[in-house]
Amino acid sequence: MAENASTIKDTTKDPIKASELDPKFKYKIMKMHGGEKLLKCFQCGTCTSDCPVARYSDSYRPRTLLHMARLGLKDRVLKSDTLWLCAACFTCTDRCPQGVEVASVIRVLRNLAAEEGIVPQVFKDQCASVLESGYAYKIPDLRLRKREPLGLPPLPKGDPESIKKSLKGVSFMKHVENKGESDAKQ
Amino acid sequence: MPNSKYLIFLGCAIPYRVSAYELSARKVLSKLGVELVEMPEFNCCGLPLDPVSHETMLILAARNIALAEQQGLNILTLCPGCAGTLKKVNKILKEDKALKEQINGHLKESGLEVKGTIEAKHLLQVLKDDVGVDNIKKAVVKPLTMLKVAEHNGCHILRPKEYIGFDDPEDPQTLKTLVEATGATCLDYMDETECCGAPSVGVSDKVALQLARDKLSHVKQVDAQALITICPFCHIMYDTNELRIEKMFQEAYGIPILHYPQLLGLALGMTPEELAFNELRVSTKKLLEQFNEGAK
Numbered sequence: 482m483a484e485n486a487s488t489i490k491d492t493t494k495d496p497i498k499a500s501e502l503d504p505k506f507k508y509k510i511m512k513m514h515g516g517e518k519l520l521k522c523f524q525c526g527t528c529t530s531d532c533p534v535a536r537y538s539d540s541y542r543p544r545t546l547l548h549m550a551r552l553g554l555k556d557r558v559l560k561s562d563t564l565w566l567c568a569a570c571f572t573c574t575d576r577c578p579q580g581v582e583v584a585s586v587i588r589v590l591r592n593l594a595a596e597e598g599i600v601p602q603v604f605k606d607q608c609a610s611v612l613e614s615g616y617a618y619k620i621p622d623l624r625l626r627k628r629e630p631l632g633l634p635p636l637p638k639g640d641p642e643s644i645k646k647s648l649k650g651v652s653f654m655k656h657v658e659n660k661g662e663s664d665a666k667q
Numbered sequence: 668m669p670n671s672k673y674l675i676f677l678g679c680a681i682p683y684r685v686s687a688y689e690l691s692a693r694k695v696l697s698k699l700g701v702e703l704v705e706m707p708e709f710n711c712c713g714l715p716l717d718p719v720s721h722e723t724m725l726i727l728a729a730r731n732i733a734l735a736e737q738q739g740l741n742i743l744t745l746c747p748g749c750a751g752t753l754k755k756v757n758k759i760l761k762e763d764k765a766l767k768e769q770i771n772g773h774l775k776e777s778g779l780e781v782k783g784t785i786e787a788k789h790l791l792q793v794l795k796d797d798v799g800v801d802n803i804k805k806a807v808v809k810p811l812t813m814l815k816v817a818e819h820n821g822c823h824i825l826r827p828k829e830y831i832g833f834d835d836p837e838d839p840q841t842l843k844t845l846v847e848a849t850g851a852t853c854l855d856y857m858d859e860t861e862c863c864g865a866p867s868v869g870v871s872d873k874v875a876l877q878l879a880r881d882k883l884s885h886v887k888q889v890d891a892q893a894l895i896t897i898c899p900f901c902h903i904m905y906d907t908n909e910l911r912i913e914k915m916f917q918e919a920y921g922i923p924i925l926h927y928p929q930l931l932g933l934a935l936g937m938t939p940e941e942l943a944f945n946e947l948r949v950s951t952k953k954l955l956e957q958f959n960e961g962a963k
């Protein structure tokens with residue numbers, strides 16, 4: 482499951498061709514909840530220098546991601562594996578002198594990648610688990626059986642039917658619901 | 668002792684792997700006069716799915732808020748991730764009428780609606796605001812003056828500041844004060860507010876474990892006898908991975924990782940067995956010896 486950070490392909494350093502720029506990409510980001518302030522970034526680098534993940538990764542750089550997004554390097558940004566390294570610690574958000582909400586912009590980029598079907602398996606599994614039980618993880622039977630002897634009350638039950646109804650029409654769900662089909666086709 | 672009443676929101680990670688936290692928190696809260704009502708139905712707070720779909724996260728969080736509103740009770744969570752998400756979504760929906768309508772549209776078919784009548788709080792906030800540090804000090808029967816420990820707040824209890832509005836993210840004091848209320852000394856160390864790295868596990872174990880390793884080595888440098896956490900994910904990150912990190916980097920830490928209610932429980936006179944110390948991976952033998960020596 483786990484990848485060594487240094488084996489993740491880094492596309493940020495390949496030469497840029499004008500044909501790969503999507504000039505409208507930035508507006509798409511700015512229309513999404515949390516992405517509104519992308520253009521306020523003046524590239525000071527506070528986010529990258531304070532980012533705990535950037536410290537241990539050769540390629541993960543929040544400032545660079547924001548700049549690429551703004552330039553319109555849509556495919557490179559959305560297909561970059563390092564996009565999924567952000568720990569959502571919000572240090573960058575709190576310290577950005579321009580109030581960019583950096584972590585939210587990165588989340589918007591991930592949401593856009595997910596719309597195109599680029600999602601690490603662990604997220605698909607969690608989504609499927611929520612639909613099945615209400616919980617993001619499948620609680621092992623052993624844990625459930627141990628609750629009573631430990632003196633813990635039974636776990637609240639999820640209501641999968643009701644959850645499914647609420648999530649109807651959410652576009653990401655197609656990636657979870659079609660999971661069985663696309664696996665079968667491969 | 669004050670009497671306050673909350674719906675307890677367990678979230679996913681605690682029942683999945685961290686029952687010692689739940690057990691010790693329930694015991695400590697009951698002793699301090701906080702009444703817990705079980706959440707009637709449940710779904711994930713939404714945070715784990717925010718990266719893939721913000722809309723899914725909003726709907727999941729809103730469902731929980733709506734369910735709590737039906738009970739007319741505020742929510743208490745043990746997980747800062749759940750607290751942060753429920754707080755943030757509660758605030759966003761209160762401020763953004765159009766978004767609220769959109770999300771309520773999703774909830775309608777299940778007969779649910781967010782009105783904006785409840786609050787969500789983390790355990791720490793309830794201990795500080797409802798119980799009060801002075802009352803905690805008064806309830807202490809075995810002051811832990813023999814222990815020197817360090818604390819780790821974790822990210823989502825503090826950041827982003829704009830949505831959480833709890834303590835100072837750059838120099839947080841609440842957990843320190845609560846640790847010291849037990850009589851223990853709470854040590855300062857380098858990069859105290861740094862992320863544990865847990866969310867990056869699974870994308871890159873190496874990045875995540877290096878973050879955890881730095882934390883453990885900074886805690887070791889000040890000779891803390893234990894690290895105190897208040898988040899299931901931070902706890903898993905340090906307690907479950909400490910042996911792995913020791914092996915990977917050829918270093919020895921031997922730092923027990925305690926859930927804050929376990930530390931508080933000791934001071935309130937509960938036994939390590941009652942507080943599920945046996946569920947911890949890193950041995951607490953030495954720490955408990957020191958505790959027993961000092962308590963004599």
Ligand code: SF4
Pocket residue numbers: 521522523524525526527528529543544547576577578579580581583
């Ligand atoms: S800290 Fe803010 S302004 Fe500075 S580079 Fe990062 S996003 Fe841009």
Ligand code: SF4
Pocket residue numbers: 528531532533534535543566567568569570571572573574583584587
């Ligand atoms: S939220 Fe992500 S990008 Fe920002 S500092 Fe934390 S890990 Fe780095």
